[in-house]
Amino acid sequence: MKFRSITFDLDGTLLDTVADLAEACRLMLAELEAPPRSEAEIRRFVGRGMVVLVERCLTWTTPPDAALLARGIAAFQRHYATVNGRLAQFFPGVREGLAAWQATGLPLAVVTNKPAAFTGPLLERTGIAHYFSAVVSGDTTPHRKPHPAPLLHACAALGVDPAANLHIGDSKHDIETARNAGCAVYCVPYGYNEGEPLRAADCDALVADLGVALRLAHSA
Structure with missing residues (x-):
């Protein structure tokens, strides 16, 4: 060879790993009192790293402001550390x-x-x-x-x-x-x-x- x-x-x-990521995103969005995303959406959002995943979850018409994105990243990291590898x-x-x-x-x-x-x-x-x-x-x-x-x-x-x-x-x-x-x-x-x-x-x-x-x- x-x-x-x-x-x-x-x-x-x-x-x-989409099921893990989707669960962490669900918990993050619920914590932020933001609309949920489907697992199919999360599957499309994956590929460019954690920050982009969170940003895409929080983007409906315009990208989130810096403060909201920072809160989202912190929440996602906390929840994902718990569910990572479970599903x-x-x-x-x-x-x-x-x-x-x-x-x-x-x-x-x-x-x-x-x-x-x-x-x-x-x-x-x-x-x-x-x-x-x-x-x-x-x-x-x-x-x-x-x-x-x-x-x-x-x-x-x-x-x-x-x-x-x-x-x-x-x-x-x-x-x-x-x-x-x-x-x-x-x-x-x-x-x-x-x-x-x-x-x-x-x-x-x-x-x-x-x-x-x-x-x-x-x-x-």
């Missing part, structure tokens, strides 16, 4: 796929826009933290995806040139991040991508699950 390391997006690629589900093939990737002996890492305070607990509560040699969260570097800094940071931590890394994600932001960092990128079609379908033409491959990604990588 030409790849020397593998990086994975988290929300929408490994875990379906999250693995996407099909993820458990088997991670085990198969680990068996290759290649170093694996997570690169996510989720803040570190939530990333570590989520990986531990779902029992997959041991698969990863490095974890890069949304506040690990000064920039978040789609800036290349998080992915470059992960490659450096794994001791691998970005050109030899394969990134696996679920959104246009993962594709842009990988392109910016000089990595190959495979995408799964079942994630969030802000409600828009992914096209195979936009990435190096559109794969049904992590097992398919591994078989394709062996022939790349």
Whole structure:
């Protein structure tokens, strides 16, 4: 295999975390006495990190003012810390796929826009933290995806040139991040991508699950 390391997006690629996020948003909005959002709306809002998620929840006609946004972020963080990982589900093939990737002996890492305070607990509560040699969260570097800094940071931590890394994600932001960092990128079609379908033409491959990604990588 030409790849020397593998990086994975988290929300929408490994875990379906919308139920957790929707519950935290529900509690936040209730605390602020704001109108509720549906789980379908939350699914479309996910992808650009916590602050944007909260802002989208609070935006009906115009973006919230700074004070309301700050209150929303604080409330969301408090509620999400409680529900994080409780309702999250693995996407099909993820458990088997991670085990198969680990068996290759290649170093694996997570690169996510989720803040570190939530990333570590989520990986531990779902029992997959041991698969990863490095974890890069949304506040690990000064920039978040789609800036290349998080992915470059992960490659450096794994001791691998970005050109030899394969990134696996679920959104246009993962594709842009990988392109910016000089990595190959495979995408799964079942994630969030802000409600828009992914096209195979936009990435190096559109794969049904992590097992398919591994078989394709062996022939790349």
